Amino acid sequence: MRVKPLRRHGMTVLVSLIPVSYASAVTEQDFLARNTQELINLCTAPADDPLRVAAVHFCTGYLVGAYHYHESIYSGPGSQPLVCPPNPKPTRQQAITNFVSWAKAHPEYNQDRPVDAMFRYMIEKWPCQR
Template identity: 45%
Template sequence: MPRTFVWTVALAGLAAAAFSAAPPAAHAVQEQSFEARTTSQLVDLCATPPGDPAYAQAVQFCHGFAAGALSYHRAASRPGSNPNFCGLPPSRQEAVGRFVAWARANPRVADDNPANALFRFLDANYACRR
């Protein structure tokens, strides 16, 4: 057998053993959170830590939900009207982090429709002053 094949098999075996011995993620996103029927489900997705096996899917869902809701709001607004939200954070990640912090500080929104809670957050923090 070629030497590279032996090393490849040995390294693959070590990697598999290390992966299977790794402790389970501390957070583990619940599958029903992807339904995003409540604000708490959306917050669960948005706050998924990088070590969670579903991290990429959860964060992408969260960002897509928020971006889609804001895009729909902008599209549904009267043409030529002034924007409703000003001074939004420069990055989507920062905006989502602020939304998560706000939702956790306002537990009364946990069972609300997540889009409604998102707009309540935006109104409370980024409403344009006219």
């Protein structure tokens, strides 16, 4: 990050030049969740963003819903789940925070569908013993 001094009316003001992907506010387009970056934007909405409450709830609902669907599909006898979380499972917030950190560390998946990135993360983190 570069910091550049700016002089106005005899005062020095510091202006931060932050990449747009981390500084931008949530947009209504992010709620389409077409790719991982849009979902991460929702999950990390700044505290002062007017859409923060809706964004964080959408993020949580999306991720929990996708995981519950996985649990439902692989709940029958003889099923082989894609992921096997530890017992006890991490809290919902821990799991979301860890996924967001992983996604930020793997920008190569920013344009993938969020559910694909989520399961890529979980398979890497909690693989099942076969």
